[in-house]
Amino acid sequence: MTVHEDMAEALWEDIQESPEAVAAMFRLRNRHIRGEMDEGGIYGTGYADALGSSARFPPKKWPLAQHAAFVNIHALIGAGDVAFTCISTGGTPGPDADRVGNARKLEDTVDPFGVELDMHQNGADADGTLRWESPLKISRSTGAHFFPSACKEGTYSLLTYPTVREAGWAPLEVGDSWPSRTLMHLHQYGAVARWPYGSKLIWLFINFAKPSF
Template sequence: MGQLFALRCLAGLWMEGLLTIAEAKVGAKPKRDAERQANQSALDRLPAGISATVDADQRGADDDGSVRWGTPLQGHFNDPDTCESQPDTIAPGWAPLEIGNTDASNVCFHLNLFGAVARWPYGDETLTIMQTRPGTLIQGWRFGDPTPDRVMDDLVEFSNWIATGRMLGPKMMRVMMRGAD
């Protein structure tokens, strides 16, 4: 249920137009975690202005490394009024790097804590950088702005919905809580 909740969070951020996504061609697919040097070599070929560092140990780390970019990245966001992609820019900065498989909750964790995350999933030759959009409600929530936040309000409502069993119904809740009747 936690991953479903996190996935709902990510979908909500995208649909509300609160994420900008930029992509950079790596030209190779990531290898398994044990092949960190090969992953680093592939990421060393990122386009000019973007660099990645793969954590050499990854023992208990919250991420697989980091990505930095010194120039603005061209990306896009979802316009919630039209549900169409619109051009946007990601300002120079950095993001934690997640290579291969990762949980939706890790992506949410990084977006919440750092405002950005870089993903290079298994089977893909593209590095995707996601950043919360400056001046949006999620940025205000991250930095303690007391303005009501419709995204966080929706997420609270969704978590209450799950917690009270409305999603599963009373019979299924009984089954899950104490076994089948």
């Protein structure tokens, strides 16, 4: 078991100390399994896969520790501790073996972002690096939400405010990556970039609870 999987197991053990936290996790797990976390809505299509994905295991077969990591990232975003933005690229990622093709698509990543893909990896902590050379404006949740229509059963929207993160970088994970790895990067580096299979977007997550680097 890897370090990030151990971290997820410890998180799941902590959640089990509170019946309310367990119930909340399973509610989000059920929404994820039904596809409700990845069909547009307030977070955008591709959101769930950006938090974490596995081609081998659909969400209903994930270890519960991975659902714990998934819900933790989602909660950090809702509370405003973590914010995200989406970045256009030249296409969707191909297989891991097609690093030349993936690197070519990443050449079309929009400014002010630049991506360097590790062409060998060989056990590296990430698949590459995403950098931004100028201050980045990003929307951050206030921790509150509102209903855009009078129907309280409708989809709600997050209340956000603009903030700025200075020039920096984030480890890039391409294709499938467990939520626990996404969470580990957020704690270790204060940011992580995800380019999941099927998405033309890189999702950049920034941890504002951790100082920039």
